[in-house]
Amino acid sequence: MPRANDPAGLARVKAIALRVITAARAAPKGYGDPSLPPPAAWEIAIIKDDSPNAFAMPGGKIGFNSGMFRLTPTDEDIAVIIGHEVAHVVCRHGNERVSQGIAAAVGAVAVDQSTRDQSAEKRKQAMAAYGAAATLGVILPFSRSHESEADQLGIVYMALAGYNPAQSVTFWQRFSKEPGARMPEFLSTHPSDQTRIQKLQQLLPMAQKIYAEQQAKAPTR
Ligand SMILES: [Zn+2]
Structure with missing residues (x-):
């Protein structure tokens, strides 16, 4: 992926990411993951790409597209994205998606086997039906x-890192209005923006409590 030549943007994303990663490593049991690579080990890059996307990978890599900056006027906005992406890594969603992919492939072999005495046309139809079912029935709901x-x-990570989690609602509202704004892992699996924002609003009081406690201990601004 081509890197953007944006030292200021990179420094900004790096500073925020390091705080969020530190919080994710130190978060209470059940939330955090002390086995995440330490902040200094992460490789963080601004990718030269106009689409507003970002990703994090196990092993400590974060990519942040240059096109994301137009949706992130505040540091809190960036913390929302980094918090979300680091959470995917902590939950090992990448691995689960790989296992889902394997399960889907195994299913495809099963369909192939069970239809081997049928005509080529029938087999083709069964395969197409299986592909659609695997996508809609198995892979999407998990995602x-x-x-x-x-x-x-x-939002727990951003609160622990000293960023006001209330910004998550504002950010996703802004993101949902941007045509074509989808993080790679969303693709068609993106929950409806309305559902996502409602869920965040329900969770906000919990995250705000964490944020208030964090600010009482070590105010960040
Ligand atoms: Zn995601």
């Missing part, structure tokens, strides 16, 4: 729950 889990953990 929706992943998104929701990442949103939930993400």
Whole structure:
């Protein structure tokens, strides 16, 4: 992926990401993951790409598209994104998606086997039907729950890192109005923006409590 030449943007994303990663490593049991790579080990890059996307990968890599900056006027906005992406890594959603992919492939072999005495046309139809079912029935619902889990953990991380979690609602509202704004892992699995924002609003009091406690201990601004 081509890197953008944006030292100021990179410094900004890095500073925020390091705080969020530190929070995710130190978060209470059940929320955080002390086995995440330490902040200094993460490789963070601004990707030269106009689409507003971001990703994090296990092993400590974060990519933040240059096109994301137009949707992130405040540091809190960036913390929402980094919190969400780091939460995917903590929950090992990438691995689960790989296992889902394997399960879908195994299912495809089963369909192929069970229809081997039928005509080529029938086999083709059965395969197409299986592909649609695998996508809609198995892979999408899991991914929706992943998104929701990442949103939930993400606001905890941002609160612990000293960023006001209330900004998550503002950010996703702005993001939902941007045509074509989809993080790669969303693709068609994106939960409806309305559902996502409603869920975040329900979770906000919990995250705000964490934020208030964090600010009482070590005010960040
Ligand atoms: Zn996500």
